[in-house]
Amino acid sequence: MFAWINNYWVAIIVLFTMSYIINKAADKLGDALRTLGVKLRVPNTVRGAIFDATSSSFPEFSTAMIAVLIYKDFGNIGIPTIAGSGMFNILLIPMLSILAYKGKSVLTVERHGIYRDMFFYTASILTLCFFTYFGKLTVFAGMILVSIYVCYIIVLYIETLKYRKNLRNFSNTEDDEDLNMGNLEIIVTLITTSTIIWICCEAIVKSALVISSTFNIPPFLVSVIILAACTSIPDSLLSVKSARRGDVDGAISNAVGSNIFNICICLGVPIIIAGKDLAVSFGQSLVTYEFLLISMVVTSCILLKKEGIDKKDGYLMLLVYLIFVAYVTAVALNIIPMHLQQ
Numbered sequence: 001m002f003a004w005i006n007n008y009w010v011a012i013i014v015l016f017t018m019s020y021i022i023n024k025a026a027d028k029l030g031d032a033l034r035t036l037g038v039k040l041r042v043p044n045t046v047r048g049a050i051f052d053a054t055s056s057s058f059p060e061f062s063t064a065m066i067a068v069l070i071y072k073d074f075g076n077i078g079i080p081t082i083a084g085s086g087m088f089n090i091l092l093i094p095m096l097s098i099l100a101y102k103g104k105s106v107l108t109v110e111r112h113g114i115y116r117d118m119f120f121y122t123a124s125i126l127t128l129c130f131f132t133y134f135g136k137l138t139v140f141a142g143m144i145l146v147s148i149y150v151c152y153i154i155v156l157y158i159e160t161l162k163y164r165k166n167l168r169n170f171s172n173t174e175d176d177e178d179l180n181m182g183n184l185e186i187i188v189t190l191i192t193t194s195t196i197i198w199i200c201c202e203a204i205v206k207s208a209l210v211i212s213s214t215f216n217i218p219p220f221l222v223s224v225i226i227l228a229a230c231t232s233i234p235d236s237l238l239s240v241k242s243a244r245r246g247d248v249d250g251a252i253s254n255a256v257g258s259n260i261f262n263i264c265i266c267l268g269v270p271i272i273i274a275g276k277d278l279a280v281s282f283g284q285s286l287v288t289y290e291f292l293l294i295s296m297v298v299t300s301c302i303l304l305k306k307e308g309i310d311k312k313d314g315y316l317m318l319l320v321y322l323i324f325v326a327y328v329t330a331v332a333l334n335i336i337p338m339h340l341q342q
Contacts, residue, residue, distance in 0.1 A: 001202065002203050005206050005207050005210055006210065007214070008211050008214040010210075011207035011208070012207070014203050014204070014207045015207050018201075018207075018230070019204070019230045021200050022059050022196075022200045022234065023234055025193040025197045026055055026056060026233075027234070027237075028189055029054075029055045029058060029189070029190065030052060030055030030056065030234075032193070033055050035186060037051045039183075039186075050153065052257075053260075053261035053265075054261070056238050057234075058194065059201055059233075059234065060081060060085050061266040061269070062202075063077070063078065063231055064081065064082060064269075065198075065270050066201055066202050066205055067205070067270070068270040068278070069273075071205065074271075074274070074278040074279075075278065075280040076218070076219040077205060077219060077227070078270060079267065080227075080228070080285075080288065081228050082266055082267055083228070085228040085231055085235075085259075085262055086263065086295075087224075087228070087288075088229060088235075088236075089255045089259050090259055090296055090299050091298070091299060091320055092317065092318070092321055093235055093236050093255035094255055094314070095315070095318050096243075097240060097243035097252060098309060098314040099311055099314050108309065109303050109309070116155065117256040117257060120148065120149075120152045120260050121260050121296060123148055124264050125289060125292050127148060128145065128263055128267065129286075132282050133282050136278060137278045138271075138277050139271065139276075142270075142271030143268070144268075145264045145265075148260075149260060149265055149268070152260055204231075211226065218331075220284055224328060225328055235255060287327065295317075298316065298317065298320050
């Protein structure tokens with residue numbers, strides 16, 4: 001479909017254009033899914049974990065599916081895109097959220113939510129690392145990843161029930177304004193936007209591979225930076241909007257929750273659909289997994305500071321991400337080896 005993307009100038013233009021279209025489509029998809037969640041009377045936290053995460057992370061999901069079904073290269077496209085998106089989400093999105101917050105200079109977030117989300121995020125990373133160690137991702141591995149997300153949803157649901165039980169004056173009328181979209185409109189929007197995002201992601205993958213071939217950069221490295229950044233735009237804008245409204249908790253939760261969704265669902269489901277073992281390189285992926293864990297520790301320590309979060313803390317997150325980019329750049333320039341010995 002995209003054979004006409006055959007030089008790097010066209011590829012660069014396509015990257016920017018398709019990223020813009022993806023953002024707009026993901027925004028519409030999010031509206032439809034949120035309305036669907038309200039109509040189904042799904043609790044807010046569960047709705048956020050399922051519907052909001054689906055809308056903002058659908059580009060990553062599409063990319064992983066395209067890697068499996070079209071390019072048959074899950075190890076060099078699917079996994080690094082999700083890993084790179086994880087770095088982007090856990091470091092840059094909280095940074096942007098902190099800087100976008102217009103309230104007092106020192107802010108705090110709900111600690112219980114941070115502990116909960118980081119626990120499941122760590123579990124998903126370690127599970128992925130464990131199965132990658134054996135050089136292949138099996139259908140069983142995909143099922144385990146999906147199961148972790150199911151457990152995450154169950155925990156969210158239980159917490160929501162407890163919250164509603166303890167809240168005396170709970171009202172369901174707060175979401176009535178979201179019910180102005182009819183069922184047929186929801187269905188049409190879901191189908192249309194999902195198709196648009198899929199096509200745009202396929203164009204972005206093709207463009208990234210053209211850039212990889214032109215500059216002789218391994219596809220793994222192009223995926224972990226370029227594809228990851230392009231597919232993380234919806235997450236970024238959604239979190240920044242939340243932060244500007246003063247909902248820093250929502251902004252941070254979207255970033256971490258999206259990462260759990262990315263690893264467990266965006267990787268787990270394509271692995272299951274593939275129906276066969278998918279070859280992966282543990283040596284190639286190990287450093288990326290290490291960066292994911294390091295970034296999680298850094299972000300957690302900042303968010304859990306007793307004295308609160310200062311806007312200067314956001315720049316520390318940026319520094320860690322720049323170190324990650326420097327590592328990837330050094331690998332691309334053959335300054336340091338790409339593969340580690342298993």
